[in-house]
Every structure is written in C-alpha cells, then in structure tokens.
Amino acid sequence: MKRKFVFFLFWVSLVVPTLASAFLMLQLTLPQMTALSEKVFIGKCLSIKKSQDRDGQPIQWVTFAVEEMLKGEPADQITFKQLGNSSSQDNVILAGEHVHVPRYVEGEEAIIFLSEEGNNHFTAPVGLYQGKFQVTTSKTGEKLVLNGMNNQGLFVGWNKNQKLKGMTLSAAENKLMRAKEGGLPLEGFATLVKKLATAE
DSSP: OHHHHHHHHHHHHTTOHHHHHHHTTOOOOHHHHHHHOSEEEEEEEEEEEEEEOTTSOEEEEEEEEEEEEEESSOOSEEEEEEESOTTTOSEEEETTEEEEOOOOOTTOEEEEEEOOOOGGGBOOBTTGGGGEEEEEEOTTSOEEEEOTTTTTTTTTTGGGOHHHHTSOOOHHHHHHTTOOSSOEEHHHHHHHHHHHHHTO
16 A cells, blocks of 8 residues: 555656655665565666657657566566657656656666556656666676666665564675665675565
8 A cells, every 4th residue: 555655656746846856856765666666677678669648748668678577477578668768868847847767778787676557557667767777797797786876875774674674684785785875786786675575
C-alpha cells in the first residue's frame, strides 16, 4: 500500500508543478529505491524508439537485454515507455516545469530500478536519474556503477536502518555502504540490492 501511494505521488508530480518541484528533488537511499521498484535488473540497452504524444511531448520506448534480474520476475528482455528524448537532452517540460529524466545510449550497460507502470503504460526509473546506474570499467578492469547523482546519499542512515541491521552483510558490503559518493563495485552493489529485495 505504501509503495503504491508513493508511486501515485510520483505520477501526480509529473502534472502538478508544486509537487514536481518538491517530490522530484527528493533524494532516495538504496533501500528506498529497491523497495519502490517493481523490477531491478542489470542489462544492455538494445534499442531506443522515439515518438511523440498528442501534445508533442517526446516519448521513448527503451529495450534492454537482461543480464541479471536483481528484483522481479525473470525476463530475457524488458521494454518500457518513458517520457523524454535521449538523443538531444535529458529534460522534458511538464506543467511548466523542467524535469530531468534518464538518458539511454544503445550498447550501454546499466542497472535500472524500474517503477511499476502508471497511466498509459508510462514508467521510469525510481527517482528518475537517481534510479539508473551506468556500468563502467575502471583502469584496473573492475566494473563500477554510478547514477546521475554521483551515488550521493545512497547510504544515508544505513547504520540505523532496521532492515539492514537484520541482514548478514559481508565486510565488502559494509565497506561499500560507507561510501559517500563516486563509483561503486558492481558485484557488491548487485549482491546488496538482491539482499534488500529478498528482505522486503
């Protein structure tokens, strides 16, 4: 019930300017993003098909080949419908407000925290650009993940979170949660998300 209420607020915020300013600026932690997501997956972007709605607002259908499901029913591919046009900008105008949305590039690898579908089958990553983590490779060959906020705030209050306190975490995962910003190891990040999803 709580998840549906927050999701409702998210979509209302897309059409009501005052709520858009307040809700879309809300910084989410990793446990919050995991709880609010219907699906979380690691995948490679296969295609981006662009169109417009009746009002001329840009729409994109984004398809990912799923490499690993971290939350949700198993799937080989996931296609979702989102506002925005990844080819030129990362924002759209809704009810007079500039709203930043995630950008996608064919061939990129990413972790997507995907909300359940709303009206007209629209959806988006939870927290918009917060819920899309690009996967990159460091100079040493380690895969790292980074969202549109440089991973800031992901683990705020982690040592007081009751759900995390009840979980068995490795030394690497505990170290990961002490990070304040910057790229995080993909393997530890993915394992932690799966544990959070299982603990719901």
